[in-house]
Amino acid sequence: MNFSEEQLERYSRHIILAEVGVKGQEKIMQAKVLIIGVGGLGSPAALYLAAAGCGTIGLVDGDCVEVSNLQRQVIHFTPDIGKPKVISAKEKIEKINPEVKVNTYKERVFARNITDIIKDYDFIIDGTDNFPAKFLINDACVFSKKPFSHGGILKFDGQTMTYLPKISACYRCVFGTLPPKGAVPSCSQAGILGAIAGMLGTIQAAEALKYFVQKGELLTNRLLIFDALNMNFRTVKVRKNPECPVCGDKPTITKLIDQEQPACDLRKK
Amino acid sequence: MKIKVNGKEQILDKDSISVKELLNVSKVEKPDMVSVQLNGEFVKKEDYSNTSVKESDEVDFLYFMGGGNN
Numbered sequence A: 001m002n003f004s005e006e007q008l009e010r011y012s013r014h015i016i017l018a019e020v021g022v023k024g025q026e027k028i029m030q031a032k033v034l035i036i037g038v039g040g041l042g043s044p045a046a047l048y049l050a051a052a053g054c055g056t057i058g059l060v061d062g063d064c065v066e067v068s069n070l071q072r073q074v075i076h077f078t079p080d081i082g083k084p085k086v087i088s089a090k091e092k093i094e095k096i097n098p099e100v101k102v103n104t105y106k107e108r109v110f111a112r113n114i115t116d117i118i119k120d121y122d123f124i125i126d127g128t129d130n131f132p133a134k135f136l137i138n139d140a141c142v143f144s145k146k147p148f149s150h151g152g153i154l155k156f157d158g159q160t161m162t163y164l165p166k167i168s169a170c171y172r173c174v175f176g177t178l179p180p181k182g183a184v185p186s187c188s189q190a191g192i193l194g195a196i197a198g199m200l201g202t203i204q205a206a207e208a209l210k211y212f213v214q215k216g217e218l219l220t221n222r223l224l225i226f227d228a229l230n231m232n233f234r235t236v237k238v239r240k241n242p243e244c245p246v247c248g249d250k251p252t253i254t255k256l257i258d259q260e261q262p263a264c265d266l267r268k269k
Numbered sequence B: 001m002k003i004k005v006n007g008k009e010q011i012l013d014k015d016s017i018s019v020k021e022l023l024n025v026s027k028v029e030k031p032d033m034v035s036v037q038l039n040g041e042f043v044k045k046e047d048y049s050n051t052s053v054k055e056s057d058e059v060d061f062l063y064f065m066g067g068g069n070n
């Protein structure tokens, strides 16, 4: 790949890094990343991946921008209220970096569409807010052998880990199955400090970029947990579970299913 | 015995404790909202009462965290 003068200039702070260089930047520019959920986590992830020059960014979200999103979903602006999130995000990405190709999917992921949506992408970022979607993304990525970044936030806490097919623990290896109904606090009960979503989403973007340039250590077989209220970070070692229902030795889950669970009742009020 | 719970050292005046009891002692309000790892290995919910935590074991209570989109 031949870089133009403008590209050399635009990506100079990447290129100067020994771990990235021209080769690494080239890989980033050829990479296809899919962001599922263009909200608190997906917004910062999309902004940084666009600025980094990711070749293709796919955006999946069925929702439209609401005023209560603006406290943390930083890719959406006040005049975007009412606009589909994927369109709002696409417009910003194109302004940050016109070189990025953006694909939009104005829908939620379900068992019936997820395999088709993820199939052309190299890395998936889970920016969803509910457990049925998180488990579905995990299972689909295990079945389709796609690496992905899990991200979760709650109040002042965040957690993230990266899955590499066959090599590392999947989300189910660590979390098993859906928590029972009623155990999950709703968004309105729990709340979230907006900046925490930014911290986590940018970590997920960094993992994607590291994956593309193949440098450093990914968050595989480790769950990074932070408590931003006291600003403590730690990583917990996790292991591939031989009894994992989806990636274990005798998997009991062999096809994708839609599970139901109320995610967030804030919007309905 | 000395064990580590969520990365922090704890001293208990017994030689072993079940995961179920430890959840209780650690004041985990909603055990349904955590996944328990004993020395890095996933413990199934149905095994909480018959899995014992012993000297120098490391236990992590990992919370289910959604968030993000909405």
Ligand SMILES: [Zn+2]
Residues within 6 Å of the ligand: A169, A170, A171, A172, A173, A174, A240, A241, A244, A245, A246, A247, A248
């Ligand atoms: Zn697994």
